[in-house]
Amino acid sequence: MTDPWYIDNVHILLRLLLSMLLGGLVGLERERSNHAAGLRTHILVCMGSTLIIMLSIYGFSEFVHEINIRIDPARLASAVITGVGFLGAGTILFTGKSITGLTTAASIWVVAAVGLAVGAGFYFASVAATFLILLTLVVFNKLEQRYIRSSKLHLISVCAISAPGLLESISDLLEEEEITVKKAVVNERSNVPYGELQPPSTTVEIALNALSKRAFDPLELASRIRRIDGVSTVSID
Incomplete structure (x- = not known):
């Protein structure tokens, strides 16, 4: 793809499939831990973010060369980050003695960022971020429970x-x-x-x-x- 404002159907499908895979890996960990937002939620958030950023970059390419029209690919991305915050807030529960769901809310937010990275063609960063997310959720959780768990x-x-x-x-x-x-x-x-x-x-x-x-x-x-x-x-x- 030499034209930065054009993407073919094959790359659209590949990006959606990659976002589905990366979001599903994080969602699978949350599902196995029996959290409110699990496999399907993370897949949909990641895939939706990918679709929105591709729409922001390539969906209005016909108007790039029009006079007095400025294209800002990051505008919809900022709206996604803000909107996903409300979705993550729905997983936070106050039980009267403690607050739960903060980690799941954070995982939804960062999965949205992974989806945006995939949609923008930032493949290495999205794959590396997914690996680090899983490292944080799985390995660091075990270390925290075993060595630095507070009262x-x-x-x-x-x-x-x-x-x-x-x-x-x-x-x-x-x-x-x-x-x-x-x-x-x-x-x-x-x-x-x-x-x-x-x-x-x-x-x-x-x-x-x-x-x-x-x-x-x-x-x-x-x-x-x-x-x-x-x-x-x-x-x-």
Whole structure:
């Protein structure tokens, strides 16, 4: 292709297929990790970015030599980067204790950039970027979890019948597991049995925001908390 404003159908198809492959590689990693945006999402974002940048460069080539008309191939590319930001924001979730989905949002954004690079014919950069993206998502994730993983925040919810020493028993158990409570919310409710001549009972709902410096088995911890006298339900997120 000697004319920078012309592209034939073969190269259009090759660029779309390459963007499908590169976007699919990143999406496959996200799909295997069970994230919100997976294989198809990344393929569509990457392929769409490729199509848009090719449209921006070659779609208006007939007007290049017209008087008083200026062609800016980067204009649609900047719109793609901005628009993909909104798509990535949809994968970010705030659960009340932590924010998740930032890495997936970033992967969608960078896959859009890969698609733009493919569409512009920047093949080496797009392939190299895809390799580095996968290196970051797979290898660095394992290194982070094994060596530099910071304390993780958990939400522990306990429902129990009010009894002396209940909070102390839960606190001692969490201390044994090296879990630090950063915030505690305790709500008491009085329940009067309907149609029964029994004294009202007081239930306690305990919500704990706790930091754990090491991984633990949530089922085992929930089972140990459940064995405390008066505890009826336990939830660990």
